[in-house]
Amino acid sequence: MPEMRTTIIGSLLALAVAGAATARAEEVLRFATWDTGESLAIQQAIAKKFEEKHPGVKVQVEPYAEGYDQKLVAAFGAGNPPDVMYMWNFPQYYTSLKPLDELIARDSAEIKPDDFPEGLMNTTRIEGKTYGMPSGFTTQVVFYNKEMFAKAGVEEPKEGWTWDDLRAKAGKFRDEAGKVYGFAVDAKPDPYDFEQFLWSNGTKYISDDGKEIDGYMNSDAAAAVLGMFADMAKKEEAVTLHLGDETGGDTLFQGGKIAMFQSAMWDKADIDAAGFSYGVAPLPTFGDRPAHSALGVSAISIAKDAAHPDLAWEFVKFFSSPDSVAMRVNDLPVRKSVAEAKGMTKDPVYKPFFDILATSNTERHAYLKNANWGKIQDNLARAIEATMIDQGNAKAHLDDAVKRSKRLLK
Amino acid sequence: MDMAAHAGPKVEVVRRRRANAGRHLAPFLFISPWILGFLFFTLGPLCFSLTMSFFDWPVVGERTFVGLDNYRSMFMEDPQFRESLWITVKFAAIYVPFNIVMSFLLALLLHHATFASGFFRTVFYLPSVISGVALVTIWSWIYSREYGLLNFMLSLVGIDGPNWLGDPSLALVAIIVASLWGLGGTMLILLTGLKAIPKELYEAATVSGVPAWAQMLFITLPMLGPMLIFTFITSIISAFQQLTIALLLTKGGPLGSTYFFAMYIYDNAFKYFDMGYAAAGSWVMFAIVLTLSLVVMRWSAAWVYYEGEVRPVDGDRDA
Numbered sequence: 001m002p003e004m005r006t007t008i009i010g011s012l013l014a015l016a017v018a019g020a021a022t023a024r025a026e027e028v029l030r031f032a033t034w035d036t037g038e039s040l041a042i043q044q045a046i047a048k049k050f051e052e053k054h055p056g057v058k059v060q061v062e063p064y065a066e067g068y069d070q071k072l073v074a075a076f077g078a079g080n081p082p083d084v085m086y087m088w089n090f091p092q093y094y095t096s097l098k099p100l101d102e103l104i105a106r107d108s109a110e111i112k113p114d115d116f117p118e119g120l121m122n123t124t125r126i127e128g129k130t131y132g133m134p135s136g137f138t139t140q141v142v143f144y145n146k147e148m149f150a151k152a153g154v155e156e157p158k159e160g161w162t163w164d165d166l167r168a169k170a171g172k173f174r175d176e177a178g179k180v181y182g183f184a185v186d187a188k189p190d191p192y193d194f195e196q197f198l199w200s201n202g203t204k205y206i207s208d209d210g211k212e213i214d215g216y217m218n219s220d221a222a223a224a225v226l227g228m229f230a231d232m233a234k235k236e237e238a239v240t241l242h243l244g245d246e247t248g249g250d251t252l253f254q255g256g257k258i259a260m261f262q263s264a265m266w267d268k269a270d271i272d273a274a275g276f277s278y279g280v281a282p283l284p285t286f287g288d289r290p291a292h293s294a295l296g297v298s299a300i301s302i303a304k305d306a307a308h309p310d311l312a313w314e315f316v317k318f319f320s321s322p323d324s325v326a327m328r329v330n331d332l333p334v335r336k337s338v339a340e341a342k343g344m345t346k347d348p349v350y351k352p353f354f355d356i357l358a359t360s361n362t363e364r365h366a367y368l369k370n371a372n373w374g375k376i377q378d379n380l381a382r383a384i385e386a387t388m389i390d391q392g393n394a395k396a397h398l399d400d401a402v403k404r405s406k407r408l409l410k
Numbered sequence: 411m412d413m414a415a416h417a418g419p420k421v422e423v424v425r426r427r428r429a430n431a432g433r434h435l436a437p438f439l440f441i442s443p444w445i446l447g448f449l450f451f452t453l454g455p456l457c458f459s460l461t462m463s464f465f466d467w468p469v470v471g472e473r474t475f476v477g478l479d480n481y482r483s484m485f486m487e488d489p490q491f492r493e494s495l496w497i498t499v500k501f502a503a504i505y506v507p508f509n510i511v512m513s514f515l516l517a518l519l520l521h522h523a524t525f526a527s528g529f530f531r532t533v534f535y536l537p538s539v540i541s542g543v544a545l546v547t548i549w550s551w552i553y554s555r556e557y558g559l560l561n562f563m564l565s566l567v568g569i570d571g572p573n574w575l576g577d578p579s580l581a582l583v584a585i586i587v588a589s590l591w592g593l594g595g596t597m598l599i600l601l602t603g604l605k606a607i608p609k610e611l612y613e614a615a616t617v618s619g620v621p622a623w624a625q626m627l628f629i630t631l632p633m634l635g636p637m638l639i640f641t642f643i644t645s646i647i648s649a650f651q652q653l654t655i656a657l658l659l660t661k662g663g664p665l666g667s668t669y670f671f672a673m674y675i676y677d678n679a680f681k682y683f684d685m686g687y688a689a690a691g692s693w694v695m696f697a698i699v700l701t702l703s704l705v706v707m708r709w710s711a712a713w714v715y716y717e718g719e720v721r722p723v724d725g726d727r728d729a
Contacts, residue, residue, distance in 0.1 A: 069680075070680055073469045073470060073680075073683055076469065076470045077469045077470070092470065092683065093470055095470060095471045095472075096470045096471065188663070243573065243576040243664065244553075244554075244555055244573040244574065244575035244576020244577065244581075244664065245554060245555050245556060245573075245575075245576065246550070247556075374681065374682050375682055378677075382665055382666060385663065385664060385665055386665055389576075389578070389664065389665065404489055407483075407487045407488075
C-alpha cells in the first residue's frame with residue numbers, strides 16, 4: 001500500500017506542476033458572446049485588432065451560442081464571470097454588472113456619447129445608471145416582395161400607410177391552391193416585439209412605474225390590436241405561424257408564399273440571398289398615431305467582479321469605436337455618424353429602420369419596469385396564442401392573463 | 411520491502427496488519443469512483459437543493475432565507491403549479507398502463523415467436539437507443555400538419571388530418587404516443603423475466619389440463635410479479651420526469667396543454683432563474699414519486715412473490 005500512496009501523491013503533484021506550467025504567460029481578457037457564424041467571425045476580428053494594439057494581451061472570445069443565458073448565469077453563480085460580455089437582459093443581471101457612467105464621463109471625448117441614439121442608451125439603463133454600451137440594434141419593418149406586388153398588380157406600400165392599407169393589400173394575394181397569403185401573423189410572437197403594436201395604438205403592457213397591468217395589457221386598445229391580427233387570420237389575409245407547425249415567416253417569405261413579412265434586421269441577409277427584388281416599408285400605423293417600433297438592442301457590459309476591469313473598459317471602448325461599429329455589418333450601426341457615413345440613413349432599404357428609431361424613444365420595454373416580467377410575459381404569450389387559436393376573444397384572453405399575473409406584481 | 415526482512419517479528423506484525431487494512435480498503439477503492447461520484451454529484455446536490463428550497467435564490471444577486479415561503483406560494487398562489495401537476499398526472503395515468511401492457515404484449519409475442527425473434531427484438535428496442543433530440547425530430551416530421559407523415563397517410567384514405575401538435579386537445583395524446591415509442595427497454599426487462607420462468611411449470615400445468623388463459627393468470631403473471639412491479643415503479647418515475655419530448659416537440663404548448671411539471675421546474679430554474687423556487691418544486695416532485703412508489707410497493711406485497719420467499723400459509727387455501 002505505501003507504494004500505491006506514493007504513486008497517488010506523485011501523480012497529484014505531477015498534475016499540479018503541469019497545471020502551474022500552463023498558467024497564463026500573458027494577460028487574458030475573457031469576452032463572452034451569443035453570436036455564431038459570420039457575426040462571431042467579425043467579433044473575433046475586432047478582438048484580434050485589439051490584441052495588436054495591446055501587446056501581451058490575449059482576448060479569449062467565448063461563444064456561448066444557444067445556451068448563452070444558462071452559461072452566463074452559471075459563470076456568475078460560480079463567481080467566475082467573463083470580463084466583458086454581450087448583454088440585453090439588464091434587469092436580470094445589473095446587480096452583477098459594473099456601472100459605466102463615470103468611465104463614460106471621464107472618456108467622453110473618445111466615446112462621444114451623443115453619437116449613440118438616446119433610444120438605444122435607454123435600454124442599457126437601470127435606475128438611472130448605465131450598465132452597457134450598445135453594440136448593435138434593429139428596429140422592425142415590413143419587407144415586401146416587389147415581384148409578387150407587380151404580378152398581382154397591387155400598389156406597393158408607401159410611407160405613412162396604415163394597418164387598414166396593409167390588410168386591403170394582403171387580401172389580394174390569397175391563393176388557396178398555391179398556399180399563398182398576403183401576410184403572416186404569429187401565434188407565438190416574442191412579446192417583447194409585440195408591445196410595439198400596443199405602443200403604436202396608444203397603450204402599453206404595464207404602467208411606467210411597473211406596478212399595474214390591469215387597464216394596460218387588457219385595455220380596449222390592446223384588445224383591438226390583438227383582435228385585428230386574429231381577424232386577419234380569420235379572413236385569410238394572413239397565414240398563422242407557429243400553430244403546431246414550426247415553419248417560420250422567413251421561410252415562407254423567401255419561398256414566395258407570403259407577399260409581406262414584418263420582421264427585422266436579423267432576416268435581411270437571408271432575404272438578400274433568396275434572390276428576388278424586395279422593398280422595405282415602415283411599420284404601418286393605427287390611424288393617425290405614429291408607429292413605434294420595438295428596439296432589439298445588444299450591448300456589451302463589464303462584470304462587476306471582472307478580473308481585469310481596466311482592460312475590460314479599454315476593450316469596451318475599442319468595441320464601441322467608429323471603426324469597430326463599421327465592421328459589424330450584420331448589425332445596424334449604433335453610431336449615428338457611422339450610419340450617415342455609410343449613407344444608410346438615405347438608402348431606401350435601410351432608411352425605414354433609422355426613421356422609426358427617432359419616434360421609438362418615448363416608451364420603455366416592459367421587462368425594464370418589473371423584475372417579474374418574465375413570468376407575466378408567459379401569461380401574456382398564452383393569451384396571444386389563445387386568441388390566435390380562437391381567431392377572436394382577444395379581450396377575454398387578455399383579461400385572463402391579467403388575472404393570472406396579479407400575484408406577480410407584488 | 412528489504413527493510414522488513416531485516417527488522418524482526420514486530421515489524422512483521424505491523425506489516426501484516428497494514429496488509430490486512432489494505433485488503434479491507436481495496437474493495438472500497440475499487441468502488442470509490444462510483445461512491446465519490448454518487449456523493450459529489452448526486453447526494454451532495456440533493457441535500458444542497460433542499461437547502462436552496464428555503465431561500466429566494468436568484469443565482470445572480472442576493473440570496474435571502476424565506477423559510478417555507480416557496481412551498482407556500484407554490485401551493486396557495488401559483489395556478490401554474492396545479493395545472494402542470496394535473497397535466498403530469500393525466501399523462502402518467504395513461505402512459506404507465508399503456509407502457510406496461512404494450513411492453514408485456516410485445517415481450518409475449520417475442521417470447522413465443524418462432525422465427526426472426528432476434529430481428530424483431532432489435533427493431534422494437536431500436537427507438538430506445540435513439541437520443542431524445544433525434545427522436546423528437548422524427549416525431550415532429552410525423553406530426554407536422556401540412557407535410558407530416560401521419561396526415562399524409564390519413565389523406566390516402568380520405569381523412570383530413572388534424573393539427574396534432576397545434577390543437578390543445580390533441581397535443582397531450584401526441585406526446586403520449588411519442589413517449590410510448592420508447593417502450594423497448596421495459597419490453598426487454600419483461601422478456602428476460604418471461605425467459606426465466608421454468609418450463610416445467612407450464613409442462614406440469616399442461617399435463618394437468620390447465621387451459622392457456624389460466625396458465626397465464628396463475629403462472630406467467632405471478633412469476634413475472636417482481637419484474638412487473640419494477641417496471642411499474644420506473645414507469646411512474648419516468649412519467650413524472652417527462653421533459654425532453656414536450657420541451658422539444660411542443661414547448662409546453664399549445665396553450666400550456668403539454669406543460670408538464672418537470673417543465674415547470676425547468677422554467678423556474680433556467681428561464682426565470684428562480685433557483686430556490688425550482689428546488690422546492692423538485693422536492694415536491696420527489697415527495698410525490700416517493701409516496702407513489704411506497705404505495706405501489708405496499709400494495710404489491712399482497713400479490714408479488716419473490717424467488718425463495720417463504721410465507722406462512724394461512725387458512726385452508728390449499729385445501
